[in-house]
Amino acid sequence: MEPMIQVENLCKSFSTKSGTVEAARNISFSIEKGEIFGIIGLSGAGKSTLVRCLNLLERPTSGTIRIKGKNLMELPERKLRKERQNIGMIFQHFNLLMQRTALDNVCFPMEIVGISKKEARKKALEYLKIVGLEEKALSYPSQLSGGQKQRVAIARVLASDPEILLCDEATSALDPQTTKSILELIRKINKEYGITVVVITHEMSVVQEICNRVAVLERGVLVESGTVEELFRSPKTEAARRLVFSGRTQIQEMNGRRLVRVTFKDRSSYEPVIANLVLAYRTPVNILYADTKNIGGAAEGEMILQLPEIEETAEKMIEYLRETNMGVEELSFDVG
Numbered sequence: 634m635e636p637m638i639q640v641e642n643l644c645k646s647f648s649t650k651s652g653t654v655e656a657a658r659n660i661s662f663s664i665e666k667g668e669i670f671g672i673i674g675l676s677g678a679g680k681s682t683l684v685r686c687l688n689l690l691e692r693p694t695s696g697t698i699r700i701k702g703k704n705l706m707e708l709p710e711r712k713l714r715k716e717r718q719n720i721g722m723i724f725q726h727f728n729l730l731m732q733r734t735a736l737d738n739v740c741f742p743m744e745i746v747g748i749s750k751k752e753a754r755k756k757a758l759e760y761l762k763i764v765g766l767e768e769k770a771l772s773y774p775s776q777l778s779g780g781q782k783q784r785v786a787i788a789r790v791l792a793s794d795p796e797i798l799l800c801d802e803a804t805s806a807l808d809p810q811t812t813k814s815i816l817e818l819i820r821k822i823n824k825e826y827g828i829t830v831v832v833i834t835h836e837m838s839v840v841q842e843i844c845n846r847v848a849v850l851e852r853g854v855l856v857e858s859g860t861v862e863e864l865f866r867s868p869k870t871e872a873a874r875r876l877v878f879s880g881r882t883q884i885q886e887m888n889g890r891r892l893v894r895v896t897f898k899d900r901s902s903y904e905p906v907i908a909n910l911v912l913a914y915r916t917p918v919n920i921l922y923a924d925t926k927n928i929g930g931a932a933e934g935e936m937i938l939q940l941p942e943i944e945e946t947a948e949k950m951i952e953y954l955r956e957t958n959m960g961v962e963e964l965s966f967d968v969g
């Protein structure tokens with residue numbers, strides 16, 4: 634079966650007064666129907682540029698974008714407009730029409746394609762119900778919270794019945810609790826309507842919460858891609874490691890002693906291992922960080938250990954850990 638989205642050798646450069654900026658360099662990847670695919674990178678990595686290229690809001694300098702096998706780059710404007718209707722988009726700042734009520738915002742895409750006002754209103758109410766906001770149908774965006782505005786934007790996307798939803802930092806302006814509820818809603822529409830979702834974010838937690846696979850962008854280059862579990866367990870590139878470790882300031886300050894990161898499937902599996910490790914070498918280790926995360930629906934644990942100063946013992950402990958079925962990785966890089 635054709636992938637839902639197939640990007641090949643995508644390049645995008647901008648000419649500016651101070652020279653050429655290469656925002657996307659030879660990027661290739663594909664996304665299957667029904668996936669929730671994450672694109673993650675730090676600020677300026679080229680995420681927005683890439684996502685805008687996917688529906689040709691931004692025209693790539695070279696390369697191809699195929700949606701269900703059809704190369705968008707070759708389509709005349711009229712056909713391209715039609716294809717774009719198949720690709721919904723939500724944004725960090727919601728982009729609602731401020732002079733229209735929630736209901737009229739959701740009616741908008743239906744009015745454009747010529748659905749009667751009465752029919753559009755009826756459908757819009759159904760979409761608002763799906764996103765849990767029917768009682769706010771007559772409110773204006775200024776009367777809604779950020780999470781509610783994003784729900785209206787999602788209802789508006791549903792109104793054009795797309796097969797693809799692009800989310801450009803869609804939860805970046807929201808608090809953690811609201812972020813969680815919006816991600817749940819995105820997951821629901823992915824499941825119930827089979828909509829393929831592309832999530833652009835700088836936050837690893839967002840990717841962990843809902844994505845199946847993820848691509849890491851750095852300075853316009855796709856440096857790593859794989860399942861979310863793979864990235865979490867063994868990030869291969871410096872860029873991926875930085876994202877996995879972002880926000881761990883207490884660990885960044887740890888110099889000198891050797892640090893290892895171990896990942897494991899469930900809590901019960903690591904506790905005896907650490908106890909036995911300490912017993913075997915009669916030397917304590919510091920647990921700097923331990924947490925369990927829900928990744929792709931399964932519990933994944935993560936722990937960062939600070940090993941003893943004595944090099945030989947530290948070395949033996951690493952060997953010991955490697956013999957267990959946990960993921961073991963030494964943190965020999967600058968995680969700052």
Ligand SMILES: Nc1ncnc2c1ncn2[C@@H]1O[C@H](COP(=O)(O)OP(=O)(O)OP(=O)(O)O)[C@@H](O)[C@H]1O
Binds near residue numbers: 647648649674676679
């Ligand atoms: N229209 C433009 N003209 C010139 N340069 C641009 C333009 N749009 C983006 N860029 C440059 O391309 C690079 C990638 O920007 P982009 O906005 O895609 O990154 P990003 O990963 O989305 O970052 P952020 O999360 O900060 O928005 C940056 O160096 C940016 O300055």
